[in-house]
Amino acid sequence: MFDFSIFTKWLDALMLSVMPEWLTLIIECVLVALGIITLYAIFAMVMIYVERKFCAFVQCRLGPDRVGPWGTIQVVCDVLKMLTKEIFSPRKTDRFLHGLAPFLVITASMTTFACLPWNKGAQILDFNVGVFFFLAVGSIGVVGILLAGWSANNKYSIIGAMRAGAQIISYELSIGITMLTMICLAGTMSFSEICQAQADGGWFIFRGHIVAVAAFILYLIAGNAECNRGPFDLPESESELTAGYHTEYSGMDFGYYYLAEYLNLFICAGMASTIFLGGWAPFVIPGLDGFNEIMTMIPGFVWFLGKVFFVLFLLLWERWTFPRLRIDQILKLEWKYLVPISMVLLVLMALCVSFGLTF
Amino acid sequence: MANKTYFAGLVGGIKSLCTGLGVTFRELWTPKVTERYPENRKENIIPERFRGTLVMPHNENNEHKCIGCGICQMQCPNDSIEVVTEMVETEDGKKKKILKQHIYDQGKCMYCMICTRACPQGAIEFAPEYECAVFDRQALVKTLNQPGSKCAEKPKPAKPAAPAAPAAKPAAAEPNGAAPAATPVAPAADDKKAKMEAAAKKAEENAAAAKAAAEEALKAAEAAPEDAALKAAAEEAQAKAAKLATVAANFQKKLAEM
Incomplete structure (x- = not known):
């Protein structure tokens, strides 16, 4: 498995040899930021295309197929349209908060995006409390959503924002507990160490067997609710609230929410593949050396993206199957079902780990 | 779910969700119904009963069935049909009304099909033609009878042929x-x-x-x-x-x- 940190260390050493340390740091920061933003934009476009195609196929349609081969240029056109639209904010809005809200959402989304382990050694944010950091930064997004609803001075926006608040804060609980279940198994909160442990000893979803599979499903449900998607798209339920909390946004301000929504989905899938499916760790079966060698030859980022798109498939499949829940049903699902079950799973996992019942 | 116990409700809910997932998963692989319109205009099959535009079928001798009675014009709720007739004298000295022009304004038509139902001769019908857009509204006013066409002689009423069925x-x-x-x-x-x-x-x-x-x-x-x-x-x-x-x-x- 190629270690990407060899390349970054070489680059770092090369720049240090010709320029002072502070300049190296600045250049590296800019490069990393450019990398994040580029990947962010590319993946947002890919996701939008995938989602539109998938939803079309579920509904027995073909989806976009007019612009470019199989409609692949359609998303580019949509992005250009979004970029050229007027940014408009209605009278009687709280201008400052109205302008600030999308940036909070996009910042939260981009920072969590930077936590994803793309390859061995190719991780932007990695430290010993990575999972904790991920959860903490991820919840800034809800502040942006609440501000968007509040500042717009619009009943639909505020209803959507309140729903989003109630829903996201509730579901963060079960996300946290399911992640804790897996941390229990991993024994570390650092994403790189979690991935390394899975590369050395097998994916956690296999090592944690039944409990891990249950936690995986629970994580997918809660993650979907965190992204305001699927059956949990109440905050923007377009049939009742026009567009929910981003009703009063236009142009790229709206585009930020749109981007963040899709990227949050990507991040949710990325986290699921990191803590359950091994991140960049290849699929190996102990004993089959020839097979394992071939699997190890596939680069890590291909593994990671493959897993992410597999989880994305599950999320999209579920999103285009189930009808929207009501707000009381959403809260009932969380507080009466997901939280108790995830707590039971946490206890079970702790028992499994302490009695050595994991693989 | 309210009258079920907690676990029965949970298991029942998961079962029904899985049923839904199964349905959509099957649907993913079914043939798609989308028509790629401009590309498929050759093989695009329009249903026979589609009401595209009103036509007056002519046979190979350039004969139509219209007798110029004007019932379609009277029945049309939108005034989209105008039947122009003239009186001529036949060889045996009888006066006969014949069709001169059957003018149909598609721009006014609401495709109710009352005219074709009212026609005693079955002379007009709707054709499944669908590319009807034009740049000038006048182009929608069509004369349905072809130039030089005439009304077909009425065929003799068909005899009920049942030779081998005595009952x-x-x-x-x-x-x-x-x-x-x-x-x-x-x-x-x-x-x-x-x-x-x-x-x-x-x-x-x-x-x-x-x-x-x-x-x-x-x-x-x-x-x-x-x-x-x-x-x-x-x-x-x-x-x-x-x-x-x-x-x-x-x-x-x-x-x-x-």
Whole structure:
């Protein structure tokens, strides 16, 4: 498995040899930021295309197929349209908060995006409390959503924002507990160490067997609710609230929410593949050396993206199957079902780990 | 879910969710219904009954069936049809109205199909043509009869051919004579309602008789499946019965309106 940190260390050493340390740091920061933003934009476009195609196929349609081969240029056109639209904010809005809200959402989304382990050694944010950091930064997004609803001075926006608040804060609980279940198994909160442990000893979803599979499903449900998607798209339920909390946004301000929504989905899938499916760790079966060698030859980022798109498939499949829940049903699902079950799973996992019942 | 226990509700809910997932997963692989319109215009099949535009079919001798009665013009709720006729004298000295121009303004048409239903000759019908957009509204005004066309001579009324079905023959032949006799009664009479009632009754009797005859013919045909003539006769008798049933229903409808 190629270690990407060899390349970054070489680059770092090369720049240090010709320029002072502070300049190296600045250049590296800019490069990393450019990398994040580029990947962010590319993946947002890919996701939008995938989602539109998938939803079309579920509904027995073909989806976009007019612009470019199989409609692949359609998303580019949509992005250009979004970029050229007027940014408009209605009278009687709280201008400052109205302008600030999308940036909070996009910042939260981009920072969590930077936590994803793309390859061995190719991780932007990695430290010993990575999972904790991920959860903490991820919840800034809800502040942006609440501000968007509040500042717009619009009943639909505020209803959507309140729903989003109630829903996201509730579901963060079960996300946290399911992640804790897996941390229990991993024994570390650092994403790189979690991935390394899975590369050395097998994916956690296999090592944690039944409990891990249950936690995986629970994580997918809660993650979907965190992204305001699927059956949990109440905050923007377009049939009742026009567009929910981003009703009063236009142009790229709206585009930020749109981007963040899709990227949050990507991040949710990325986290699921990191803590359950091994991140960049290849699929190996102990004993089959020839097979394992071939699997190890596939680069890590291909593994990671493959897993992410597999989880994305599950999320999209579920999103285009189930009808929207009501707000009381959403809260009932969380507080009466997901939280108790995830707590039971946490206890079970702790028992499994302490009695050595994991693989 | 309220009257179920916690775990029964949970398991039931998961089961029903899995059913839904199964449905969408199957649907992912089914053939898609999307029509790629401009590319598929060659193989695009428009249903026969699609009301695209009004046409007047002409046969190979450039003859149409329109007799210029103007019923379609009178029936049209939108005034989209104008029938221009002229009186000519035939060879045997009779005066006859012939069609000069059948003008149809598609821009006004609402595709209700009343005109084609009202036409006593079946001279006009809707064609499944769908690329009707034009740049000038005047281009929507069409003359349906082709230049130099004329009304086709009426073909002789077809004889009820049932040579090999002795059971069907008398019954099927009788209503054929009776139904046309009943038809002209309705419009001309003074005591309309009474006569209409009589006509309706008669039409219904005819229909019932024809139906019975058709059933008998069908039985005969089933008894001897190798006999093609019997089968044809049975089919014809059935068609007649259906037609007479519609006539009877029409009478009932008119009666109800009076």
